Amino acid sequence: MSDSGNCDELVELLEEDDVKDALNLSEVEEDTAASPPPEQDPILLEKQAWVKRMRLMFCVREDLEITKNIIHEDGTLNQEYFRPPKGIKLMGEEVKKWTEKERGLLVKGIETYGIGHFREISEALLPDWQPNDLRVKSMRLVGRQNLQEYKDWKGDEEAIKAEFERNKDIGTRLGCWKSGVLVYDDDGKVDAEIKANPVKRGADIKGGLERSDKKRRRV
Numbered sequence: 001m002s003d004s005g006n007c008d009e010l011v012e013l014l015e016e017d018d019v020k021d022a023l024n025l026s027e028v029e030e031d032t033a034a035s036p037p038p039e040q041d042p043i044l045l046e047k048q049a050w051v052k053r054m055r056l057m058f059c060v061r062e063d064l065e066i067t068k069n070i071i072h073e074d075g076t077l078n079q080e081y082f083r084p085p086k087g088i089k090l091m092g093e094e095v096k097k098w099t100e101k102e103r104g105l106l107v108k109g110i111e112t113y114g115i116g117h118f119r120e121i122s123e124a125l126l127p128d129w130q131p132n133d134l135r136v137k138s139m140r141l142v143g144r145q146n147l148q149e150y151k152d153w154k155g156d157e158e159a160i161k162a163e164f165e166r167n168k169d170i171g172t173r174l175g176c177w178k179s180g181v182l183v184y185d186d187d188g189k190v191d192a193e194i195k196a197n198p199v200k201r202g203a204d205i206k207g208g209l210e211r212s213d214k215k216r217r218r219v
Contacts (some may be wrong), residue, residue, distance in 0.1 A: 052076065096128060098137065106137055107157055115142075115150040143167035145181045149199050163199065170194070 052075025059070045069081050109121030115138055118131035126134060139145055143164040155163065170193050171177025176185050184190045 102126060102129070103137075103141075106134060106141065107160060109134070110138065110141070110160065111154055111156045114152045114154045115147055116152055139181055143171070143181050145178075145183045149194065153199060153201060159200075166197070170197075 055071045055075045055077075059067060061067045069078055072078055105125040106121065109117075109125045113120045113124075118134040118138070121134055122129055122131050129137075135147065138150075139147060141160050141164065142150060144150065144167050150163075167182040168177060170190065171182040174185065174189050174193065176183050176190050182190065
């Protein structure tokens, strides 16, 4: 057989293979197009249908006009109903600012009610601030992370500053002054220092302030 004959046969074979491949590809495409979409879980569909029925039964009330827009006629939620109107601020969106005014009121509350009585301070002087907020602010005022020793402790601005400086001194010396407050250590050094120099209360505070005042006058 000549070279030209071999070439012709090869071309014919290639053409036949191409035709077969094309036919096979079209068959696959036809099968894919004809195949139905994957079926959804019938249990899930049943649950969704039940939810829609419940919404249709209970979400809309004839005596409340506003409820008529909660859901669509098929029981699906109307997402537009739940979007807040433009320009309306959500609760908690506005950040509260702690200023010198609030600080002064907290000092007054500590002097009147004592540390630990943050609910009373909140209700009487700082209604926009939760008791736990005031507890954290008081930690910063006296410079102590743990306020157990200060339970019921009362003091004015001078007494609070004195406690802050005392706690700062202990924390600085022992390496336990973190983020503006005295924290306890694992070795118990802070605890021993605190027990050796307990918090002043009542008459001790007043006497200490009077001595400090006399000292300033002499200077």
